[in-house]
Amino acid sequence: MQLVSIPANPAPAGATVGAMETPDGVTLRFARFAPPPGRKGTVCLFQGRAEFIEKYFEVVQDLRDRGFAVATIDFRGQGLSQRNVRDRRKGHARRFSDYLIDLETFVKQVVLPDCPPPFYALGQGMGATVLIESAARGHRWFDRMVLSSPMIGLTRRPLFGAGTSVARALRLVGLGRLAVPGGSSRAVAAEPFPDNPLTSDPIRYARTAAVIEAEPTLAVAAPTVAWADAAFRTMAAMQRPQYPARLRQPMLLIAGGGDTLVSTAAIEQFGTSLRAGSHLVVPGARHDLMMEQDQLRKLFWAAFDAFVPGTPLYG
Template sequence: MKLISIPANPVPDDAIVGAIKTPDQVELRFVRFAPPAGRKGTVCLFQGRAEFIEKYFETVRDLRARGFAVATFDWRGQGLSQHMLSDRRKGHVKSFREYEIDLETFMREVVLPDCPPPFYALGHSMGASVLIRIANRGLRWFDRMVLCAPLIDLGPKNATPFARPVVRWLNVFGAGTSYVPGGSSTVVASQPFIGNVLTSDPVRHARTAAILEAEPELGLGSPTNAWAAAAFSMMRDFENGSYTKSIRQPILMIGASRDETVSTPAIEAFGGRLRAGSHLIIGGARHEMMMETDRYRGQLLAAFDAFVPGTPAYA
């Protein structure tokens, strides 16, 4: 396994990269960064859909400068982990339970044996949603979780009234591995800066595009109907008012006021129901807050600093 390094985005120091295999025989690429002096524990980074390890090198440096070791991996079907279909551009799973298997394997094979405790989670979008799912199941590896723009529901631009029944019908009747209606193999992060809904920072947007130019296999296009059906099933679970009752994990949810990808009002509503959680909204920010301009990214890091590290879960 390798990490892609370019002049604008070099690999952070002390990286150990490798591969692990899940119980269902999917190979995942992981990397862990050794703890700096005066270590405070380990932050585990969990990416969103269509993302990859290299995109978070800047965030890795920020976390290590704060005294944390860092560990992360590519979800199945993303980055340089094993893809589920012959067409690598299709983002595909049959159930989000598959992502939970990835996360559990990563924790047991990489983090628990080789990374210094205590453990904290920093998740974005889809990755943040998977963290919510494991918290609902009562898995307590992390003292605290910071969830950026979690996928609780789609933003108004994506939440058309017919989307759910259409993808469900297509999935049931054999088109599960096809792109969602209107989807294509066009790489999400390679689209022009003008008109993008992910970040208002042209430099960080260009950096991601440069990484993809250096290694095209990191790119991912639209999701499949099966992926979308699985996502809608998860969102339906989140709508249940009783879903948060079993979550006792300390969680900070951070939304972006200009997010068009996921629903910020849904994040606020879900965050308000958490027993041990809170939420805040960063005004003016777009969906990818860790890739935003310093003005918004600084607010995110300040919120992280205020919340992590906190009181250990098992003092």
């Protein structure tokens, strides 16, 4: 296992990269980045669907500049972790609870033995949803969570190429491993920049595409029917009124006001129902808040600094 480092996206110094095996036999790639002097703890970084460790090198450096060690993984079926189907480009999962196995394995095998406490979590999109699900099941691995664009509900954009009932029906007749109807075989970050739903920053968008061009095996394209069905079922559970009310994990939800993938309204509704959390909307930001233009990223990091103990306020 190694990191893909290119001139446009160099790997941060002090990285330890390795592999671990989950109890159900899946090999996952992880990376740890040593804490700077005067360490304050560790931020565990969990990416969204179709993402990989290299995409977040800049974020790793942002966190280390704030005094934190960083630990992160590629979820199963993504990055250089073990893929779930023969066609590596398909984003496949049988159920979202499989990602909880990845999370728990990572915490027990990497974070607890090798990373300085206290522990905080930073999740994007699908990774944020996995963190919420873990908290709902009573796990308190982290002192606080910052959740960027969590996948709680969708906009009306046909994100997965199939609605809830279509995904369920196709899966019930044994077609779960097929790509969603109308799903593209192109890597998510390799789509043309104009009108992309992820970021309004052309340089950061091109940087991710350059990493995939350098190492095509990192790429993931459209999800499978099974992944879409699992996502719909998870989001339906999270939208039940009693779900956020039972969470006791301190968490900050940050949404993009210009997100056309996940529902900002659903995130706001969820946030207002939390007993130990709050929410914030960054006006004009698209789905990938940490990959946005500098002025939008500054708002994201200001919220992070105000919520996570010990971080300085950056100008």
